[in-house]
Amino acid sequence: MTEAKAFDRVADDYDRMRGGMERGRQSAAQLAGDLTAGPVLEVGVGTGIVAAGLAELGHEVHGVDVSRPMLARAAQRLAGRVCAGDARALPFADGSFANLVFTHVLHLVGDMPLALREAARVLRPGGRLLAVHGDPGADPDELVAVLDRLAVLQPPRPDTPEGLDTAAREAGLERLRHEFAPDYERATTPRQLLESLERRLPPYLWDVGDEVWARVVEPALAALRELPDPDRPRVQRWRVHRSVYVKV
Numbered sequence: 001m002t003e004a005k006a007f008d009r010v011a012d013d014y015d016r017m018r019g020g021m022e023r024g025r026q027s028a029a030q031l032a033g034d035l036t037a038g039p040v041l042e043v044g045v046g047t048g049i050v051a052a053g054l055a056e057l058g059h060e061v062h063g064v065d066v067s068r069p070m071l072a073r074a075a076q077r078l079a080g081r082v083c084a085g086d087a088r089a090l091p092f093a094d095g096s097f098a099n100l101v102f103t104h105v106l107h108l109v110g111d112m113p114l115a116l117r118e119a120a121r122v123l124r125p126g127g128r129l130l131a132v133h134g135d136p137g138a139d140p141d142e143l144v145a146v147l148d149r150l151a152v153l154q155p156p157r158p159d160t161p162e163g164l165d166t167a168a169r170e171a172g173l174e175r176l177r178h179e180f181a182p183d184y185e186r187a188t189t190p191r192q193l194l195e196s197l198e199r200r201l202p203p204y205l206w207d208v209g210d211e212v213w214a215r216v217v218e219p220a221l222a223a224l225r226e227l228p229d230p231d232r233p234r235v236q237r238w239r240v241h242r243s244v245y246v247k248v
Contacts, residue, residue: 024049025056026184027103027132032057034176034244036128038098043087043119044105048074054101062097064090087115095124102131104240106159108203116164116171123247129173132183133159134241142227143193143234149220150197153212154204161241173245183240187233194224 027050035054042051045063047070055061055078063078064085065071074082085091087102087109100119109115119129134157138144157163161178168175198221200206208217 021049021052023184023186024051025053028053028057030181030183030242031101031103031130031132032059034128034130034242035059035099036126038124038127039096040099040101041090041092041097041122042101042103043090043115044102044108045074045078045082046070048077048082050101050103052077059099064092088118090118090122092122094121095127096122098124098127100127100129102129102133104132104136106131106133106164107157112158112163113167113170116167116173120171120173120247125247127247128176129168129245129247131159131164131243131245132240133164133243134161136183136238136240137180138236138238141234141236143188143190143224144236146193146220146224149223150202150204150217153208153216161243164243168243168245172248174248176244176246178241178243180239180241183238183242185235185237187235189233190224190227190230194221194230197221197224 039060042063045051045065051061051063063082071082106112
């Protein structure tokens, strides 16, 4: 399943299951302090929750994505400022933007070094690239324990801090800073997480076959179904890797 087709399939449920504008505003607030003056492009804009959060803070934000159903939702938040396009061949002229943002996208683009070269191309000299990347983390709880059981299904990620640094340097981007820090808070019920997993919303579940589903995923779902108070939210504070680069 290609990334575009997979996100096409989950577009209707994406905001509801991933925190919607509340999460987008929280993430945008963490990113905004590292932006430089000038227009912003979010690559992999999705439904536009982070981009809209940045726009609410006064930034001129544009978005690009490979999934047209996701873009249709982003267009409601960023009217006239979104378009279809691939991170590996951005439909913009050289030096079009002062800032470029990747939010939990670099592990999905297919060729991260090429995506970073394209990012550097459309950035102005001195422009900034902001990336939220790598594996997020939260303090242990009942729901995080279930997700940890499914971690074996996740392929190796190219967007580790070390991997991103190497690809960015080769693209002509110099790192200003990196942090593993709080990004957003979510209150999730066991029932909500169960629905998300049953509908295969996480990318690592898109192509899981029947045998692996029965052996690995179904026991995790069963553990979720057995939790008490299935409609009581469990509050999780998620930390993410954030890196900031400048085009040299």
